[in-house]
Amino acid sequence: MKLSKVLMRSAVCLSLLPSVVFAQTYKPECFRPASSAVKTIKQDARQGPYRIAVVNGFAGNDWRINMIQAAKAWSTLPDVKPDLKEFKVISTGNDVSAQIAAVDSLIAAGFDGIALNAVNPTSFGPVLKRAKQAGTTIVPFDNVLDVDTVVQVNESQVELGEIKAKDVAARVTKANPKFLEVRGLPGNSVDRDNHDGMRSVLDKVPGATVVEVVGNWDTGTVQKVVADAIATSGPFDGIVCQHGCAGAVRAMIAAKHPVVPLGGDAENGTRIEMAKNNVPGISAAQAPAMSTVALSALIASLKGEALPSLIGLEIPTAKSEELKDGETYFTKLPATFYAATSFPGCGLNFTSDDILNQTPDNF
Numbered sequence: 001m002k003l004s005k006v007l008m009r010s011a012v013c014l015s016l017l018p019s020v021v022f023a024q025t026y027k028p029e030c031f032r033p034a035s036s037a038v039k040t041i042k043q044d045a046r047q048g049p050y051r052i053a054v055v056n057g058f059a060g061n062d063w064r065i066n067m068i069q070a071a072k073a074w075s076t077l078p079d080v081k082p083d084l085k086e087f088k089v090i091s092t093g094n095d096v097s098a099q100i101a102a103v104d105s106l107i108a109a110g111f112d113g114i115a116l117n118a119v120n121p122t123s124f125g126p127v128l129k130r131a132k133q134a135g136t137t138i139v140p141f142d143n144v145l146d147v148d149t150v151v152q153v154n155e156s157q158v159e160l161g162e163i164k165a166k167d168v169a170a171r172v173t174k175a176n177p178k179f180l181e182v183r184g185l186p187g188n189s190v191d192r193d194n195h196d197g198m199r200s201v202l203d204k205v206p207g208a209t210v211v212e213v214v215g216n217w218d219t220g221t222v223q224k225v226v227a228d229a230i231a232t233s234g235p236f237d238g239i240v241c242q243h244g245c246a247g248a249v250r251a252m253i254a255a256k257h258p259v260v261p262l263g264g265d266a267e268n269g270t271r272i273e274m275a276k277n278n279v280p281g282i283s284a285a286q287a288p289a290m291s292t293v294a295l296s297a298l299i300a301s302l303k304g305e306a307l308p309s310l311i312g313l314e315i316p317t318a319k320s321e322e323l324k325d326g327e328t329y330f331t332k333l334p335a336t337f338y339a340a341t342s343f344p345g346c347g348l349n350f351t352s353d354d355i356l357n358q359t360p361d362n363f
Contacts, residue, residue: 026305030346031297034156034312041151043137045304049085050112052298054291057099057119057143058185059091059360061217062267062336063243066288067117067142069358070341073350074292083299086111090362094185096123103127106136113137113298115291121146121189137301141294142286143189144310151301153294153311155286157190160315161197161240164263167282167319168238169205171261176207180229182215182222182241182248194242198263202240211236215244219269223247223254230255241265243285246335249273266316269335275323283328284317287340289355292348316340 025031025040054071058064068089074080075087088106092099096119106114107130114131116138118124124145131138141153168179179202184191202210211233215222222244230236230251238261241248245264250273252259259279264270266285274283290313297307318328318339325331329339333352342349 025307026300031307031311033308034310039148039309040306041309042306046302048083050302051086052113053088053106053111054115055102056091056117058094063288065360066338067291068360069355070289071291072358073354074295094119096120100127107131107134111136113302115294115298116140118143118145120187139294139298141290148309151297151307153297155313155315157193158197161194162201163284164240165198165201168240168261168263169201171280172238174237177237178209180236180239181210181212183212184217184242198240217243219244219247223251226251227255230257246270246273249277249279253277266339268329268333268337268339271323271329274320280320282317282319284315287316288338289341289350293343293346
């Protein structure tokens with residue numbers, strides 16, 4: 001199992017600086033500011049090793065499973081292990097009160113830091129206050145919070161939606177086209193932002209109609225709702241889909257629907273289905289390994305380094321014309337595996353074995 005070394009020296013903490021010079025923040029090649037408007041956050045350094053936890057909500061899709069597996073792989077890195085006194089992973093489901101209770105329990109137990117994938121963006125204000133009072137550093141990622149008082153890590157979900165919709169819209173030349181939008185988990189900031197990005201493009205296509213269905217980021221659910229939509233509202237000229245998009249391709253093929261452009265996720269199964277069925281379009285998604293960047297930022301924060309309040313990561317993409325077995329998708333690997341596994345600027349380069357050898361269970 002080959003694991004790249006992660007450079008982990010000094011780190012961050014909680015005082016907002018009035019002006020920002022991002023060249024002075026820690027490892028800008030990794031922890032890049034999402035925009036010039038974000039603040040810099042720095043807290044007093046704390047002596048390690050640290051008690052660290054990942055608190056996840058929903059764990060019922062492949063992205064979340066790979067995200068947890070990547071986090072566990074990160075905890076085994078030779079340069080990370082000396083910084084860890086204890087490492088826990090907890091998934092609580094979609095109940096925000098259960099997730100808040102889990103975070104509060106870790107705060108009460110004296111954990112130094114928590115990487116949080118939140119159930120929703122608005123319910124954690126009081127939790128952040130309790131964490132600050134107790135000396136627990138929280139770094140939200142993926143489903144970030146509507147605050148700028150803590151370091152957060154994300155890829156722009158609005159941009160992700162735009163990337164998919166722009167590619168699909170550019171491939172559809174029919175007048176007054178009809179698009180199918182497959183949404184994610186209701187009430188979630190990721191679903192909201194992806195939707196906003198998609199609609200910012202599709203709503204500007206002259207004469208376009210957009211039909212929405214909810215796929216819950218689950219391949220089986222996506223296949224069912226797309227099949228139902230084809231039967232009741234089809235045919236469609238293009239499909240934009242957040243996650244579980246292999247199900248959208250399978251529904252098209254099963255219904256003998258014309259193969260139309262797809263803006264889909266970067267799951268291996270989606271890319272396999274696109275290549276096998278000659279589906280034009282683009283595969284784009286967050287890399288599940290972003291959890292490892294959040295954890296690296298958390299350690300840096302505990303060590304006293306200055307970081308942007310919102311770290312923006314690049315979105316990996318592959319157009320249908322670029323799909324090649326063994327390079328951008330892998331027929332010998334599980335359909336559930338995500339092709340994007342690394343953040344080289346952060347020194348985080350995971351192989352498929354590094355991730356797949358981990359379990360997604362709580363520990």
